Amino acid sequence: MAELNLCLAQLDFTVGAIYNNTALILKTIREQGQQHDIIVFPELAITGYPPEDLLLRNDLSQAVDNAVEQISAAASDCVVIVGHPQHVGGELFNAMSVLHRGECLLRYFKQRLPNHGVFDEQRYFIPGHESQVFEWHGVRIGLQICEDLWHPEPLQRLAEDDIDFVLSINASPYELNKHEQRLGVLRQRVSESSKPIVYLNNCGGQDELVFDGHSVVMDDDGQLLAELPHCQTTLTSLSYENGKLHCQTFPPHKSQNDLANVYDALVLAVRDYVTKNGFPGVVLGLSGGIDSALTLAIAVDALGADKVQAVMMPFRYTSDMSLEDAEKQAHTLGVQYDSVPIEPMFDQFMQQLTPLFKGAETDTTEENLQSRCRGVLLMALSNKTGSLVLTTGNKSEMAVGYATLYGDMCGGFAPIKDVPKLLVYQLAEYRNTLGDCIPQRVIDRPPSAELAPDQVDSDSLPDYGDLDRILALYVERDWSVTDIVAAGFSEEDVRRVVRLVDLNEYKRRQSAVGPKVTPRNFGKDRRYPITSHYRYELQRQGQ
Structure with missing residues (x-):
């Protein structure tokens, strides 16, 4: 035989x-x-x-x-x-x-x-x-x-x-x-x-x-x-x-369960991107929020604590809770942790810009400037040390443009770029089952960019439960506005989300590459033109 x-x-x-x-x-x-x-x-x-x-x-x-x-x-x-x-x-x-x-x-x-x-x-x-x-x-x-x-x-x-x-x-x-x-x-x-x-x-x-x-x-x-x-x-x-x-x-x-598989895939992606491209380590902004907390956990599991630097960059709107939780996670994971307030540089920018802004109301410009101060700091550290900056934005934010170009989008690799917000929370909970890592308050608190007093994400976006489901239907399955509304979502929310997705294609084209884990990511999977009137024509037709 x-x-x-x-x-x-x-x-x-x-x-x-x-x-x-x-x-x-x-x-x-x-x-x-x-x-x-x-x-x-x-x-x-x-x-x-x-x-x-x-x-x-x-x-x-x-x-x-x-x-x-x-x-x-x-x-x-x-x-x-x-x-x-x-x-x-x-x-x-x-x-x-x-x-x-x-x-x-x-x-x-x-x-x-x-x-x-x-x-x-x-x-x-x-x-x-x-x-x-x-x-x-x-x-x-x-x-x-x-x-x-x-x-x-x-x-x-x-x-x-x-x-x-x-x-x-x-x-x-x-x-x-x-x-x-x-x-x-x-x-x-x-x-x-x-x-x-x-x-x-x-x-x-x-x-x-x-x-x-x-x-x-x-x-x-x-x-x-x-x-x-x-x-x-x-x-x-x-x-x-x-x-x-x-x-x-x-x-x-x-x-093993799907969360374990996703987490392991993200860890492998970070490890291979950093090591295959010859970076000695990574640096990231640790805000005290859920996205940067998960990104830090992935980075440490991928590379080891000695190759990861976390930087807290507080401003006047940064809460004591954020400061405490960021420091606690950094110390728990054993990474280098630094705190660099951005208020002095923000004030210098505003001093130079005030004559140019004469007569203009305060708006998101000032919020974005905070983020861009942080981006400058991280990129300076990257240039000086050779470490790669990891961005911390998730798929839900990338979809609707809830991120600042040349600010929190600064960086070379985006570990959770294809991870919807609700999945971010699930992965954080999963990671904590493997050992103490992410402070529970970070998981439990309402998400906030902390760029304005008492700001929370729900001020600007639909509930993440609805947002993620709408995005999955529109981005991953190409459903029309009419079909998504018929599935039980508010027409106002659907039209708003779809408009934001289409408007922010130009931002995504300038974003760092990140690992694909969903059926359709922003990148190789979904290649939409930046200049397009397709949505406008559908709206004229009432669709």
Whole structure:
């Protein structure tokens, strides 16, 4: 009876780091090659995913070819299956190569190229059209790449070719409930084909994308045989014997809750963005509010307290509660904590601006100036220390423009940019279950920017419960005003929120990148024009 031992390498590859990615692959081959017949790496592992317009460079193509040759030469004790871009003539394919002892035994080209949401593969790649089956030690393995499994046809053709199981390499980004979606798709493919599936996913942060790993092995009845960790790199062994797949490590388990998955994804995103871009640490404004409190917790869990600096920048409207809670959290987490009052610099600005503001009423200009003083301080610290400024705005604020350009939007990475306000509170509560972190008063108190006396967010925005639901329908599901109102929301609130979302596209274009965790983020997922009269025309038509 045919037997086969495989190693699944759920690892973290950096985009463009062809030398280092190849070194990681070669290291894995040296350590695992003698114990396994086949070692498998994720989609586009050699270049990292997504390489975007790096794929248009001729020098990248040559570097990839050299890497494939090195990997093939190193695969002396085992077969290596790895993803990479491959030029054939003048065409570029998303390829999966089967390498052994200096030769490419087989090469499969991805057939379904996603071109929706965060994906742009049709910009670069040509789709393949042929199925490929790799046979080794008498075991027949059908090859697939990521999106291929989300469509029935590629596997239907494979299943007709007497395969023993399907091997799919993937770079599938995380979002809420994504693991359940994947399992549903895999079970559908198993139901259609009656073939087991080995699903290997990439793991790591890449700008606004988080690849969560969570690779799985599923038998021909749709039952999970193995489930690799969420947001953790790992290697695992898998065997095929007596016509069945077996995995001794990472048996299927009850998945951790959605809040844990989101939190871990945010931590991974911050860790990889900071470390892969070479920053020695991060600095952020700690206001005593919920958003900066959660951002600080994520930063410390991602990088360690010694690489995080928190700065309180009080003004005359800053409450004693905010001062106390910010200092308490900073000391609890053990980060460097500094307090720099902004009133002197604000007064200097106003002294210079007063002649120019003659006859004008006090308005949000003065509020924004407070925020911009804070932005100047944080950016100065960043320039002096090399640390990256983390912005602390959430998705609800980014949606309606409840943030100040060149103020609290200053920074290089926005950890909770795609986290709606209510989810911010839920994540804060979850983080406190792991250990003392965020003062309970921060969670319980009404949210406020503290830019004016007795100010609370509800002075300017609908209740966050309604706001987040309206935003989800409009931003993530493209519902019309009429449909949202029909779902039970106040027409006045809906029209106001929709108007704010449309008006503030220009702000979001200037905001820091942040990790995607919802079904549709502001960034790659949602690409709206800044100058647009679409909403105005609908309003004229009464819609």
